[in-house]
Amino acid sequence: MDIAAIKKELRSILGAEKVLTEDLDLMYYSYDSSFLTKLEPKNPYAVVFPKSTEDVQKVMRFAYQNDIPIIPRGAGTGETGGCIAMDGGIVFDLSTWDDIVEIDAPNMQVIVRPGIIHAKLNEQLAQQNLFFPPDPGSSQMCTVGGMVANNASGLRAVKYGCTEQYILGLEVVLPNGEVIMTGGMKAKCIKNVSGLNLTKLMVGSEGVLGIVTQIRLRVWPKPKARGIAMAVFDRLDDAPAAVLDTYQAGILPSGIEILDSSAIEAVNGFKPEINLPEAEAILLFEVDGNPPSVDYEGQVIKEVVGKRARTIEWSTEPQRMAQLWEGRSITATAAARVRKDGSRIFAGEDISVPLSRVADTLRAIRALGDKYGIKVVNYGHIGDGNVHTAPVINPEIPEEVERVMKLVDEIHLLAIELQGSTTGEHGVGAVRRPYAQLEHGKAVEYMQGVKKVFDDKGIMNPGKLF
Ligand SMILES: Cc1cc2nc3c(=O)[nH]c(=O)nc-3n(C[C@H](O)[C@H](O)[C@H](O)COP(=O)(O)OP(=O)(O)OC[C@H]3O[C@@H](n4cnc5c(N)ncnc54)[C@H](O)[C@@H]3O)c2cc1C
Numbered sequence: 001m002d003i004a005a006i007k008k009e010l011r012s013i014l015g016a017e018k019v020l021t022e023d024l025d026l027m028y029y030s031y032d033s034s035f036l037t038k039l040e041p042k043n044p045y046a047v048v049f050p051k052s053t054e055d056v057q058k059v060m061r062f063a064y065q066n067d068i069p070i071i072p073r074g075a076g077t078g079e080t081g082g083c084i085a086m087d088g089g090i091v092f093d094l095s096t097w098d099d100i101v102e103i104d105a106p107n108m109q110v111i112v113r114p115g116i117i118h119a120k121l122n123e124q125l126a127q128q129n130l131f132f133p134p135d136p137g138s139s140q141m142c143t144v145g146g147m148v149a150n151n152a153s154g155l156r157a158v159k160y161g162c163t164e165q166y167i168l169g170l171e172v173v174l175p176n177g178e179v180i181m182t183g184g185m186k187a188k189c190i191k192n193v194s195g196l197n198l199t200k201l202m203v204g205s206e207g208v209l210g211i212v213t214q215i216r217l218r219v220w221p222k223p224k225a226r227g228i229a230m231a232v233f234d235r236l237d238d239a240p241a242a243v244l245d246t247y248q249a250g251i252l253p254s255g256i257e258i259l260d261s262s263a264i265e266a267v268n269g270f271k272p273e274i275n276l277p278e279a280e281a282i283l284l285f286e287v288d289g290n291p292p293s294v295d296y297e298g299q300v301i302k303e304v305v306g307k308r309a310r311t312i313e314w315s316t317e318p319q320r321m322a323q324l325w326e327g328r329s330i331t332a333t334a335a336a337r338v339r340k341d342g343s344r345i346f347a348g349e350d351i352s353v354p355l356s357r358v359a360d361t362l363r364a365i366r367a368l369g370d371k372y373g374i375k376v377v378n379y380g381h382i383g384d385g386n387v388h389t390a391p392v393i394n395p396e397i398p399e400e401v402e403r404v405m406k407l408v409d410e411i412h413l414l415a416i417e418l419q420g421s422t423t424g425e426h427g428v429g430a431v432r433r434p435y436a437q438l439e440h441g442k443a444v445e446y447m448q449g450v451k452k453v454f455d456d457k458g459i460m461n462p463g464k465l466f
Helices: 003-014 023-027 035-039 053-065 118-126 144-150 198-202 238-248 261-270 291-306 318-329 331-336 355-372 398-417 433-440 443-454
Strands: 046-048 070-073 090-093 100-104 109-112 167-173 179-182 211-218 225-233 255-260 281-289 311-315 375-381 386-393
Touching: 003 046, 003 053, 023 046, 053 070, 053 090, 053 167, 053 211, 070 144, 070 211, 100 118, 109 118, 118 144, 144 211, 167 198, 179 198, 225 238, 225 291, 225 318, 238 255, 238 281, 238 291, 238 355, 255 261, 255 318, 261 331, 261 375, 281 291, 281 318, 291 311, 311 318, 318 331, 331 375, 331 386, 355 375, 355 386, 355 398, 386 398, 398 433, 433 443
Parallel strands: 046 090, 070 090
Antiparallel strands: 100 109, 109 211, 167 179, 167 211, 225 281, 225 311, 255 281, 255 375, 375 386
C-alpha cells in the first residue's frame, strides 16, 4: 500500500482530527531525546492519537493486514530512539490519552491510561498521602506508559526499585488487534502468582510486543519525613566504600548520588555561588520515612560515612536540604555548559556496573575521555551502580561526532567487561541493539522467539532491542 493511501485510510478509520500526515507535523516525531535521532531523524508515514482501546485496535488491525510498522510513543523523552519509526510506519502518540481511570485507595492501587505524566499522577496521589515511587529525572515530562515500556526508574531506585515492581496488571493491544489483560482479567489483588507472568514480560519490552493501553499500578504510603547528608571525599575509592559501610550498618537510604571531580567542576563553573568543595567525589545521601527513623538513620550515616569522608553534613531542615541537593539537581544542565561551543549529548549515558566497580568505571571513563580528547562529566546513582556519563562535544563538527561515537562504543563495551550492562535505566531502543548479543548471548534467540509469539509479522516497533 502506498503512503498516500495509508494516510487516507487512517483518516477514514479514526477521523482526520486524530491523524497527522503533513511533513512539517511529522518532523516533530522524527526524533526523541537521543543523540542518534538528532543525527539521523526519521519521519513516520503518519501519527495517530488514539483515545480508546477500540481506536488502537482499529488502527492495529489495519496495520497488521497491510504489514505496516507500528511505533508506540509517549512523550518522546526516551534516550535511545525507541519511539522512532526507523523505516517508516504509523506512530501512535499516546500522550494525550491521559486519564486517571480510578484511584482505588482502599486497595492501594490506581488505574491509568498510558499518557498520564508521571508528576501529574503523583500530584493526584499526594492528595491521599500516596505515591508511585519510581522517579525518573524526566518526571515532569514522561508518560507512565513510556515508563512501563522502558521499566524506568530514578535516583530512588536504590530503595524503591524500578517501575516493574509496581505494575499489577496491564491491558495490551497486540499487533493483530487482539486485547489481553495481564495480571488477571478482573483482579484487584496485590499478590498474584497465578499463570505465567506476562506483566513482567511486558514491562521493559520497549513497545516491541504490543501497545499498553491501561495500567494497574501499586501505590505506596507517602513518607512523612526526609533528610539529606552531603559527604566530601579526598579519595575516589572511599566513596563506594562508604556506600557499602552504610548498607552494612543496616541503612538503606532512598537515594545515594555521586558527583565525581568532573561534575563538581562543571557545577562550580556553571553556578559559582553553589561553591561545592574541590574533591575527588561528593556523595549525597537521601533518607526518607517517619521522623524518628529518619533522624536515627541520619545519625548512623554521619557516624559511619564520617570515618572516610573529609567532611559530612546532615540536615532535615528544608531550606538547607535544598542547598545541599542543589549541586546534584543542576549537574545535567551544568554538564552542558563546560564548553562554550559544546553541548552534552545523550549517548553512552546510562551504563550500570556492580557496586564494587564504580570507582574503576569512573577512572576508566576519564581515561577514555582523555584518549579521545573529549570532556566527559560523570555523576549518577552510586547506590545501585548506575553511572551517568555526559560527553560534551560540538555536534556541528563531523570529526568530533565520529570521535565521540568511538568513545561511546568503548563506554558500552567497558560496562559489559566490568560485569555490568549498557543500560541501567534508559533502555536499548535502536542505540544499544548492537550490544544485545554480547550482553545476552543465546538468550537473544529466545527473546526473538517470544517476540514472534506476540508479533508474528514483525511489525511491532521494528529495529529496536535486538
Ligand atoms: C532530562 C531527562 C531525564 C531522564 N531521566 C531518566 C531517569 O532518571 N530514569 C529513567 O529511567 N529514564 C530517564 N529518562 C528517559 C525517559 O524519560 C524514560 O525512559 C521515560 O520512561 C520515557 O517515557 P516517554 O513517555 O517519554 O516514552 P517515549 O520516549 O515516547 O518512548 C519510550 C519507549 O516506550 C515505548 N512506549 C511508549 N509508550 C508506550 C505504550 N503505551 N505501550 C508500549 N510501548 C510504549 C516507545 O515505543 C519507546 O520504545 C530521562 C530523559 C530525559 C530527557
